[in-house]
Amino acid sequence: MPLIVTFSFLNGLTLAALLFIMASGLTLSFGLMRVVNLTHGAFYMAGGFVGLSVLKFSGSWVIALLAGGFVMAALALVEERFLLRRARGNDLIETLISLSVAIIVGDLVLVIWGGYPKTIAIPGALMGVTRIPVIGLMYPLFRIFMLGLAIVLIVGLWLFLKKTNLGITIRAGVDNFEMVSALGINVRRVFTFVFGLSGFLAGLGGVMGGTFMMLVVGEDWRILALTLIVIIIGGMGSLGGAIIGALITGLIYSFAMAFIPQFSLFVLFLPVAIVLSVRPQGLFGKEA
Amino acid sequence: MMETHVSRYGKILLAVLVAGILISIPWVTSNYFVMMSIRVMYFGMLTMSLSLLAGELGLVSLMQAAFFGIAGYFVAILQSRYGLPFPIPPLVGITVAIIAAGLFGLLVIRARGIYFLMLTLVLGQLVWALASQWASVTKGDTGIHGVYAPVIFGISTEKSKTAFYFFQLIVFAGIAYFLTALKRSPFGLMLRGVRDSETRMAMLGYPVALLCYSAFVFAALVAAVGGVFFAYFTGLINPHSVSLTANVETLLAAILGGINALSGAILGTGILKTLDVVLSGVTKRYMLFMGIMFLFVIMFAPHGIVGTIRKHWDALVGPAADWFGFRRERALAAFLSGQGSSSQSRKRKEGEEEKED
Numbered sequence: 001m002p003l004i005v006t007f008s009f010l011n012g013l014t015l016a017a018l019l020f021i022m023a024s025g026l027t028l029s030f031g032l033m034r035v036v037n038l039t040h041g042a043f044y045m046a047g048g049f050v051g052l053s054v055l056k057f058s059g060s061w062v063i064a065l066l067a068g069g070f071v072m073a074a075l076a077l078v079e080e081r082f083l084l085r086r087a088r089g090n091d092l093i094e095t096l097i098s099l100s101v102a103i104i105v106g107d108l109v110l111v112i113w114g115g116y117p118k119t120i121a122i123p124g125a126l127m128g129v130t131r132i133p134v135i136g137l138m139y140p141l142f143r144i145f146m147l148g149l150a151i152v153l154i155v156g157l158w159l160f161l162k163k164t165n166l167g168i169t170i171r172a173g174v175d176n177f178e179m180v181s182a183l184g185i186n187v188r189r190v191f192t193f194v195f196g197l198s199g200f201l202a203g204l205g206g207v208m209g210g211t212f213m214m215l216v217v218g219e220d221w222r223i224l225a226l227t228l229i230v231i232i233i234g235g236m237g238s239l240g241g242a243i244i245g246a247l248i249t250g251l252i253y254s255f256a257m258a259f260i261p262q263f264s265l266f267v268l269f270l271p272v273a274i275v276l277s278v279r280p281q282g283l284f285g286k287e288a
Numbered sequence: 289m290m291e292t293h294v295s296r297y298g299k300i301l302l303a304v305l306v307a308g309i310l311i312s313i314p315w316v317t318s319n320y321f322v323m324m325s326i327r328v329m330y331f332g333m334l335t336m337s338l339s340l341l342a343g344e345l346g347l348v349s350l351m352q353a354a355f356f357g358i359a360g361y362f363v364a365i366l367q368s369r370y371g372l373p374f375p376i377p378p379l380v381g382i383t384v385a386i387i388a389a390g391l392f393g394l395l396v397i398r399a400r401g402i403y404f405l406m407l408t409l410v411l412g413q414l415v416w417a418l419a420s421q422w423a424s425v426t427k428g429d430t431g432i433h434g435v436y437a438p439v440i441f442g443i444s445t446e447k448s449k450t451a452f453y454f455f456q457l458i459v460f461a462g463i464a465y466f467l468t469a470l471k472r473s474p475f476g477l478m479l480r481g482v483r484d485s486e487t488r489m490a491m492l493g494y495p496v497a498l499l500c501y502s503a504f505v506f507a508a509l510v511a512a513v514g515g516v517f518f519a520y521f522t523g524l525i526n527p528h529s530v531s532l533t534a535n536v537e538t539l540l541a542a543i544l545g546g547i548n549a550l551s552g553a554i555l556g557t558g559i560l561k562t563l564d565v566v567l568s569g570v571t572k573r574y575m576l577f578m579g580i581m582f583l584f585v586i587m588f589a590p591h592g593i594v595g596t597i598r599k600h601w602d603a604l605v606g607p608a609a610d611w612f613g614f615r616r617e618r619a620l621a622a623f624l625s626g627q628g629s630s631s632q633s634r635k636r637k638e639g640e641e642e643k644e645d
Contacts, residue, residue, distance in 0.1 A: 036406050086587065092348060095402045096539075096586045103536060103579030111573070221532050225413035228406055262424065265417030272410065276395045 016250025017150030025198030031174035031237030041224025047203025048210030061123035076199025235285025333514030346483035351412030357530030359512035374438035389508030431526025546594030
């Protein structure tokens, strides 16, 4: 296999890992609340920049990662509690509110961190390249770490949703919202929690993405578009769909970057068009 | 539009008044005001295209600027690179935009509500990516410069802003008139029927999918005409014209003015473009301001300016309108004529959605 194909494949996997982290939060909050949170991309970017500043201040990448996640979780909670909750029940208005918050956050990031592209420094322990055992290729250690972290997150999310009470409540809410609230569960609180979790994942994604890619104003919309494509392909509200969608999107994007860079993003039109015409609800989506 | 609430006599008076003001603009106001009016008109066409979909059909699109931009790009490329003479670039540009709308329309037209919004957002971003990344054709982020407005009947609309103004005014008036007529036609009524209850319309035997599809393609045509004038007037086109920002600005203009009225689309565009100019002299935080304004309009005034005026029309201008010969109409009469107040139909729709959930 030519080297470029192997590398594109590995890069695609890394990107897919990041996209899954982004899409999982979005798809969960959509499944539960029927809101497409368009602030998700802005949370990604803002989380990345928060991580950048915290890293400068604390010197620890792990603290930066958690800071990015928790600050965005707090921001998401504020957005849910004070803005979205006021329009609950009208999903179109809720989605438009999230769009306006995305614009506000995006411009505030520009005010605070400026318009120049920045990168978060890779932590010392994860710098450099390493040999991947089976195929015997040199590959950046940090990207392998990211892939591992994403797998840990996938397993963690899966365990959380399958095994914990809260996770089971969330899944039940996705399937049949009315029944869950009729059983006397405070669905409002579950909403708020999932929204916060979704913001946390976006912030986490921002710090990770900011370390192996660039952080720059405008990145918020690019990531949001990619994340939405993942969800459209995989099916909205489905976590398994998010995994498959992230793999398809990440791999196509990565191969397109290597072979037809001029159309790297536009080429994603193809899977979107195919899925929409064959299975409008997405590969793993339920019939609307 | 406003005409709903006034008599035939008032209507003619209003039309003459508006026509008089529009025609006299180049002579009684400054050159600057003429240029502002030109901007408001081409962006107004973009906003009207969104307004048609969102107001009549209830489909909020975040990709109308893509059709605006496709037409603009084709005009710019065909003229500046291949030197094709006047009627060809705009005709090709508009045709391509319509074909694109026909293609995208097939993918999005089954979607409703937030699904439609999300799909159009993604497709709009893909068009933006193409404009920004396909540098060999679109010249990337710098965009294409040196687009010259055409010579019509021996008058250069590039040199004379007044000539450009009238050239655009004629097309703009034609489109505005046609859209008004469309809204009142059986086609417009059917669209509102789909907005208010799609299942009922389908049960009555109306081809709902075809209605939505033709409205989508037609809206793209209106946006494309605006894009042609944009490219001619500014002389350049770059990815910003098809960016999400441009789409959000269009949506804000439409909602701010009043999503259910064409006059609202133009009013909203006028206010936003004026603010753009005023604010850009004072601060660089136009986006922040726009975001906050968007938030407030969505949360507190989703019916926009024209919607609010309509709601309080009698109390606000009733006495004055009586004085000038306008006749007050009762809400019931307006409702029976198929142009019921926007707030009523919106409320009904919301109620229905809740039931469906």
